[in-house]
Amino acid sequence: MKAIFFDIDGTIYHPEIGISQNTIDEIHRVQKLGHKCFIASGRPTGFISKEVKSIGFDGYVLANGAHIVTEGKTIDSLTLPYDETKKLIEYVESQGYEYILLTTDRCYLKKESPHMYEFYAWCNIDMDSLCNDYDLDEVLKKTIKLEIRYNKKEDSVGLIERLGAFFYEKHDDSLNIEVSNIDTSKGHGIETMLNYYGLDVDDSYCFGDGANDIEMFKTVGHPIAMKNAIPMIYHHASIICEDVLHDGVAKELKRLF
Structure with a gap:
């Protein structure tokens, strides 16, 4: 079983197209193979749209790692001082x-x-x-x-x-x-999720494009940058896929799994 973490904005979602059906179909296909698909976002629960929720992710690393949810329950959270x-x-x-x-x-x-x-x-x-x-x-x-x-x-x-x-x-x-x-990040949240499921770092993948994805890229075994990512992300990526407007996530999921 592998764990795949997806950023939202600029990765699976773009305001011009929303979330493409190809991306949704590939996420569902990968889940049917027995892998876990998670959102890893700077957004908190209230900022997760109904469009994203309807996909049926296996869990969420939210608010840059301050809130981790899977199997319908919170497994970790951290408030501001x-x-x-x-x-x-x-x-x-x-x-x-x-x-x-x-x-x-x-x-x-x-x-x-x-x-x-x-x-x-x-x-x-x-x-x-x-x-x-x-x-x-x-x-x-x-x-x-x-x-x-x-x-x-x-x-x-x-x-x-x-x-x-x-x-x-x-x-x-x-x-x-x-x-x-200051004590949390997407990387911290991903570590918590991997520990919960007993998965090794080498069994983890992520897709991202922004500055708050850097710690996530440093944490997973296989970090994948969108072609539309900010330049500093490329230095931490093992793979660069097509941009969000050209179904980069869907194409890379099909290639990897």
Whole structure:
């Protein structure tokens, strides 16, 4: 039995085409051969679209490894440090930035967040998971990841100065910073999943394209980069497949299995 881990955005999903039927069919074929197929994403549970859920993956490494789910149950989760997160949110609110708090089951976003509502509607997430009526302190105690939308590019400097206790990814194109626990990664989540199923690293594969996939590439036995990946990913890949718009995942699955 092999374990195959798939990133979502830019790997199996593209906003122009969604997830191709060829990719879905190949994932199902590989599962029928007895292999396990998992999502490994920076997205939390609430950001996993119904389109992705309907495929029937064997499990999920979510929020960059902070939440691991298989066989219908959570096998590991890690929250953000409460005190540091509370201080960060106080600063974010003082600057008038929008933000979303992400837990293992819900996404908490204030009504007065027009940019984020518009952005997430475009990102193909499960909008039903968004909650705008909540107790901030209670949610902070169970937050595994958060995202902040700043107002202009230079605002990111002040934010980054306050992120020493966290791992973060900055996206200036969308004025967004993703904030995760510094002690976790997709690689950590994959190790947890492999241990759960008693699988060897050499029996693991992954497909990815972004900076948060690097630890995943360092962890699995057979890292596969999409042709549309960022350049630094190529240095960690053993295989480079076709890009997402040309069914790269489907073609490589057919070749490998």
